Amino acid sequence: MTISLSAISQQLRSQLRQQIRHARQQLSPQQQHHAAQQLSLRLQTLDRIQHSQHIAVYIANDGEIDPQPFIEWLWQQGKSVYLPVLHPFTKGHLLFLHYDTDTPMITNRYGISEPKLDVRRVKPIAQLDVICTPLVAFDGLGQRLGMGGGYYDRTLSQWHQHRRGPYPIGIGHDCQYIAQLPNQHWDVPLPLIITPNYQFTES
Numbered sequence: 692m693t694i695s696l697s698a699i700s701q702q703l704r705s706q707l708r709q710q711i712r713h714a715r716q717q718l719s720p721q722q723q724h725h726a727a728q729q730l731s732l733r734l735q736t737l738d739r740i741q742h743s744q745h746i747a748v749y750i751a752n753d754g755e756i757d758p759q760p761f762i763e764w765l766w767q768q769g770k771s772v773y774l775p776v777l778h779p780f781t782k783g784h785l786l787f788l789h790y791d792t793d794t795p796m797i798t799n800r801y802g803i804s805e806p807k808l809d810v811r812r813v814k815p816i817a818q819l820d821v822i823c824t825p826l827v828a829f830d831g832l833g834q835r836l837g838m839g840g841g842y843y844d845r846t847l848s849q850w851h852q853h854r855r856g857p858y859p860i861g862i863g864h865d866c867q868y869i870a871q872l873p874n875q876h877w878d879v880p881l882p883l884i885i886t887p888n889y890q891f892t893e894s
């Protein structure tokens with residue numbers, strides 16, 4: 692029997708995913724709160740953020756670092772905020788919808804809060820400036836492991852191929868760093884990853 696390298700890599704990825712999801716779920720509410728504040732401060736200092744108007748974030752789930760304090764700051768600055776919504780017809784794809792304090796929200800099939808679909812609020816991906824990208828694990832080369840749906844890999848494939856479209860910034864907890872991720876050809880390395888205490892930039 693032969694086992695392909697790709698199969699081994701897939702298995703490693705799913706073990707890592709479980710392990711790191713577990714680690715972040717164990718963070719206390721105080722640790723989560725502090726991390727969210729630190730992350731927001733770091734993001735605020737980035738030129739890339741200061742010079743952007745249309746910024747996509749996400750609603751935290753599963754122990755993810757919480758972008759909420761950053762969202763509040765973006766609103767104060769008069770910037771426009773967008774959230775991912777599972778595409779109603781095209782499996783594995785995301786739409787991005789405008790988000791403000793009175794956006795009607797629903798819970799999607801993964802239990803994540805998202806704006807109720809309303810075509811008037813849909814922002815074409817090419818018109819976003821930055822996509823703050825959730826991740827489960829990342830390494831020093833900017834490789835990212837997500838929740839496993841391939842949603843952000845698809846969203847960022849234009850960036851990957853042509854360096855066109857919104858600039859992706861990975862965000863996560865310090866504990867989501869691993870030395871080297873087993874990667875797959877469709878993975879999109881991120882040019883910048885921010886955690887409360889570190890910043891990883893493309894060399």
Ligand SMILES: Nc1nc2c(c(=O)[nH]1)N(C=O)[C@@H](CNc1ccc(C(=O)N[C@@H](CCC(=O)O)C(=O)O)cc1)CN2
Nearest residue numbers: 749750751752775801803825837838839840841842843
């Ligand atoms: N906050 C947040 N929103 C996001 C993402 C994310 O990573 N974080 N996504 C990033 O892609 C998309 C949703 N992707 C997801 C993919 C899988 C699972 C998940 O929980 N999977 C289950 C099993 C699958 C199932 O129930 O059908 C699991 O692994 O336990 C959740 C979100 C869009 N919105």
Ligand SMILES: Nc1ncnc2c1ncn2[C@@H]1O[C@H](COP(=O)(O)OP(=O)(O)OP(=O)(O)O)[C@@H](O)[C@H]1O
Nearest residue numbers: 835836837838839840841842843844845848875877
């Ligand atoms: N650009 C793409 N085009 C087609 N299929 C893709 C693309 N990117 C990823 N996929 C598919 O999506 C599936 C999930 O990929 P992967 O395990 O890398 O997800 P992930 O990066 O962890 O998740 P996410 O991006 O949603 O956070 C894979 O089986 C892969 O075949």
